[in-house]
Amino acid sequence: EAQVTQNPRYLITVTGKKLTVTCSQNMNHEYMSWYRQDPGLGLRQIYYSMNVEVTDKGDVPEGYKVSRKEKRNFPLILESPSPNQTSLYFCASSFGFGVAGDNEQFFGPGTRLTVL
């Protein structure tokens, strides 16, 4: 089944404790992205990757890191989480981007993170 998977789905942690949220897609998509969703603010893009070893900042990258060593995986790393990073996180992928064909993004199920 074609899908985007994220782990963990739920996480409660404490300030300063490094964590990684994994994202994997099995559709051979080139484009991958991380978003956070907060009430009243909608989905905001954190980082995106257009291909292996190519990553770039989105609109809210502060406090986050990513890597794209393999095409299928795009982990999100919080080196020192803070309470303002409490949010719902979505990973997404697409074959193309912009006005290219097959540019619809497929989203993972989400990771609900609470930082105390």
Added chain:
Amino acid sequence: GQNIDQPTEMTATEGAIVQINCTYQTSGFNGLFWYQQHAGEAPTFLSYNVLDGLEEKGRFSSFLSRSKGYSYLLLKELQMKDSASYLCAFPSGSARQLTFGSGTQLTVLP
């Protein structure tokens, strides 16, 4: 700058038709997306318009006017399962990013 505006909430009755509007401002236009998101779930793709006009997909249609910076999503024969948030979005940042509106929460009443 770049901006998207959608109504925060809408309510409609089962079986009715509802139109969800989206206005946008962007320096370079690369199409407009609509996504549906049920509470607690991931967004799912509904439509992508890059040319002016109406595109129909079953009960859902999406309209675009590039000159007016305006799009709408039309939902016909509303069903209870259509209760969800509807997000419009456009490619930004040289079309490598996706900028979302805050979403319109649609409630379908029996």
